[in-house]
Amino acid sequence: MDEFDENKSKQLRPGLWATVNERYPGSMITKSDFVPLAKLKKPLPESRLTFVSTAGVQPKNSLPFDTVHPVGDYTFRRVPSKSKPEDLEIHQLKYPTVGAERDLNVIFPIERLQELAEEKIIGSLSPNFFSFIGYNMNPEMLEEKLAKDIAEAVEAEGSDVALLAPA
Amino acid sequence: MSLQYLKEAVSGSDTEKLIRYVRLHFGDGNEAAGKQEIDKAWIEALKLLLDVPATDREFILNILTEKDAATLAHLFFHLHFYFVERSGEWIHDGRV
Numbered sequence: 123m124d125e126f127d128e129n130k131s132k133q134l135r136p137g138l139w140a141t142v143n144e145r146y147p148g149s150m151i152t153k154s155d156f157v158p159l160a161k162l163k164k165p166l167p168e169s170r171l172t173f174v175s176t177a178g179v180q181p182k183n184s185l186p187f188d189t190v191h192p193v194g195d196y197t198f199r200r201v202p203s204k205s206k207p208e209d210l211e212i213h214q215l216k217y218p219t220v221g222a223e224r225d226l227n228v229i230f231p232i233e234r235l236q237e238l239a240e241e242k243i244i245g246s247l248s249p250n251f252f253s254f255i256g257y258n259m260n261p262e263m264l265e266e267k268l269a270k271d272i273a274e275a276v277e278a279e280g281s282d283v284a285l286l287a288p289a
Numbered sequence: 290m291s292l293q294y295l296k297e298a299v300s301g302s303d304t305e306k307l308i309r310y311v312r313l314h315f316g317d318g319n320e321a322a323g324k325q326e327i328d329k330a331w332i333e334a335l336k337l338l339l340d341v342p343a344t345d346r347e348f349i350l351n352i353l354t355e356k357d358a359a360t361l362a363h364l365f366f367h368l369h370f371y372f373v374e375r376s377g378e379w380i381h382d383g384r385v
Contacts, residue, residue: 146313189370190363190366190367190369190370191363191366192310192311192314193292215317215381216317216318216381217383218381219381219383220382220383221383223382259292260292262292
């Protein structure tokens, strides 16, 4: 077994996704409408990129995400894209954060994105990135409130590209 | 949809579905772990009262009188996690 395969076998929660409806009954979303992905309007080196994450990352001293509520938290936090990992903290219970606490970039790759912008592989970063927690058990509120709120905030910052990353 | 699933359980008095949901929440998707977490929180709370220390009953009674039931329910969930964390056995970050 090579090193890659060995690491794969150490996955903390193998097969997790397949069990989601068993773990959170009734939570699976079925969508009848299809929203196609938007195409890039200009090359990436000329585009402003934002980052949207469910990792529960937020600036220190901001109101912690509500990780205890049984139905979830439908708010988001702005994370300044110039932040350093030590300016940020994680409030999230539903994924093991031990690795991200050692290196935030494994779940919230802020330094990697800053490097890509410095190297002009990405044109620029939006002033803020956007973060929320993924434990949201009311899909209607997730879609009608939280997703819309984030979409408006992303648009207001003139982003051309949004990188979406589930935790 | 999850909320609909729970509301139907409430209207049908399906208590097993409801408590299972709570256990899954507390156990991060693992029902058996969630059941242990509930026990852990109650044991931790009980331990703190065995020596009958002075407590601020006036505060407690004021809170129960002044705050609405939803706020108290939300507080109840906070208290669960508070006592679990206080127990020193925190399962939610992947260390245990």
